[in-house]
Amino acid sequence: MAILTTVDFLVLAGVWNTIGHMWLPHHYAPGCDRDLTPFLPTQFPVCGYGTDARVASVPAVLLVVALLLWGNWLAAGFALRPLHALAETVRRVGPQNLGQRIQLRTRPDALKELADALDGALDRLTAGYESQRRFASNASHELRTPLAVQRVLTEVAMEDPDADQDLRRLGVQLLRANERNERLIEGLLVLAESDRGLPGKIPVRLDELAESVLDAHEELAARHGVTLHRKLSERTVPGDPVLLERLIANLVANAVAYNEPGGWAEVEVAVANQPALAVRNTGQHIPAEDVTSLFEPFRRLGADRTSNNGGVGLGLSIVRSAVAAHEGTVRARPRPEGGLIVEVEFPRFDP
Secondary structure, eight states: OOOOOOHHHHHHHHHHHHHHHHEEEEEETTTTTSTTTSOOOSSSSSOOEEEEEEOOOOHHHHHHHHHHHHHHHHHHHHHHHHHHHHHHHHOOOGGTTTOOOOOSSSSSSSHHHHHHHHHHHHHHHHHHHHHHHHHHHHHHHHHHHHHHHHHHHHHHHHOOOTHHHHHHHHHHHHHHHHHHHHHHHHHHHHHHHTTTSSSSOOOEOOOOOOOOHHTHHHHHHHHHTTTEEEEEOOOOOEEEHHHHHHHHHHHHHHHTTTTTTTTEEEEEEOOOOOEEHHHHHSOOOGGGGGGGGSTTTTSSSSTTTTTTTSSSHHHHHHHHHHHHTTEEEEEEOOTSSSSEEEEEOOOOOOO
């Protein structure tokens, strides 16, 4: 709802006053020597009254109204210019430029007080964001060393000639758990780094990246009894090749892990005016209301958080974060026959 300011009221009053003097009839009283326009006819003095119908031309009235409205528009634009600058600055704030500030340099007034309050809020937001990112990065690095030591010790124990079958079976289980924890740590690192945004972008052939990722996942798909299909058209997008490769790899690994024996997974890189990347797979039926939550960290299909599909619950979270770092969009929807469809769009590449 629009709110009339003091300037609006003054302009409307001026318009009405101008129209009143140019258009409305004026009453007069013969011999009274005064204009009786403000009075009602029943209130006129006994000296009598008459009417002087002074009517201005319609174009003249419209011209005056147009000039007044134009003047109001210019005045309002000048008065609101700092607000537009403030909004543009806030709009540019993101993970890649958390140091952006408004820093409005005007005389102390309500607008400067608002700008300073927003700068303070951005300072607190930046401190909290950086603290969280540093914690995830530092914790991930610190956990890498003990996990590597555990893996080496387990492998050495399994190679001992005196190790019996029970010890070897335990070693295999420990190695699987250790591998899963290493993937979790690696995922947290990628998530923390991708949340910071990209320092720069280069042209990347998305179809070539998808081709190499599919080649690398053929063995994994064969172990799960899943057939990989590819529909790869030439497509160049601006971005970081390492992060884009991780994005595609996570989608393919997710499509294979949450599939069914004899199923298939399809990766499509489309031409312009279509989603740049689409990954479809067969699998169990997914309720539509559960699809959005799959992009949250540590969320998996079903309620079992200890499933043996090898996932750690960060695959689609990394996908969402990587897409956001590339200023793209990702959306998912269930296939009516079962499984999932994930579509990713990136900004247009301008050579």
